[in-house]
Amino acid sequence: GAGVSQSPRYKVAKRGQDVALRCDPISGHVSLFWYQQALGQGPEFLTYFQNEAQLDKSGLPSDRFFAERPEGSVSTLKIQRTQQEDSAVYLCASSFVLDTEAFFGQGTRLTVV
Amino acid sequence: TQLLEQSPQFLSIQEGENLTVYCNSSSVFSSLQWYRQEPGEGPVLLVTVVTGGEVKKLKRLTFQFGDARKDSSLHITAAQPGDTGLYLCAGQPSRGNQFYFGTGTSLTVIP
Numbered sequence: 001g002a003g004v005s006q007s008p009r010y011k012v013a014k015r016g017q018d019v020a021l022r023c024d025p026i027s028g029h030v031s032l033f034w035y036q037q038a039l040g041q042g043p044e045f046l047t048y049f050q051n052e053a054q055l056d057k058s059g060l061p062s063d064r065f066f067a068e069r070p071e072g073s074v075s076t077l078k079i080q081r082t083q084q085e086d087s088a089v090y091l092c093a094s095s096f097v098l099d100t101e102a103f104f105g106q107g108t109r110l111t112v113v
Numbered sequence: 114t115q116l117l118e119q120s121p122q123f124l125s126i127q128e129g130e131n132l133t134v135y136c137n138s139s140s141v142f143s144s145l146q147w148y149r150q151e152p153g154e155g156p157v158l159l160v161t162v163v164t165g166g167e168v169k170k171l172k173r174l175t176f177q178f179g180d181a182r183k184d185s186s187l188h189i190t191a192a193q194p195g196d197t198g199l200y201l202c203a204g205q206p207s208r209g210n211q212f213y214f215g216t217g218t219s220l221t222v223i224p
Contacts, residue, residue, distance in 0.1 A: 040199070040219055041216060041217055042117075042201050042214035042215050042217040043201070045211055045214075048211045056211065093155070098209060099205075099208055101158050103155075105155050106153065106155055107155055
């Protein structure tokens with residue numbers, strides 16, 4: 001595709017509900033990243049994939065967070081039993097390979113009520 | 114926990130003024146990037162610096178990487194309202210690692 005596409009753009013979840021956030025990277029991009037961004041703050045790294053392999057998940061805040069990229073293209077970030085502190089913008093980025101320019105999607109704004 | 118601290122956190126200036134944003138860390142980075150992010154959008158890459166002491170210019174923006182590769186600065190000359198946004202630095206601890214973002218500087222340029 002022309003750019004990184006994330007869906008949904010906005011998600012409101014009741015506390016305790018499970019959510020799934022989707023990322024469609026730029027076609028052919030090997031590296032894919034997920035970040036969490038609080039309002040007015042810099043993005044915080046969550047996890048990184050190279051093709052279908054999740055090479056680093058050190059930034060996932062708890063075991064309620066799970067990410068997958070089963071075919072090395074589309075990725076899903078799943079949050080189980082959402083809590084209010086999970087409210088944030090979740091950004092996905094992709095790059096051709098790790099050390100090349102990363103392109104970001106518009107993000108999914110998650111609000112947990 | 115973010116490795117890179119940016120200052121100031123907020124900056125509001127008049128059109129035509131100059132400004133500098135700082136990005137500091139106690140860690141050494143193999144490369145450092147600067148991004149600009151507008152509301153409702155993802156960050157967009159402005160520049161990548163890789164050599165200690167390197168200076169890059171992009172029109173009215175001047176980026177400098179510290180000699181020890183632990184810090185960087187972004188200087189904007191004659192700021193314009195279109196420069197308004199969240200400026201982010203991001204450091205790569207070593208090649209083959211992902212980038213870690215700074216705390217961000219929110220810039221507002223008043224016409």
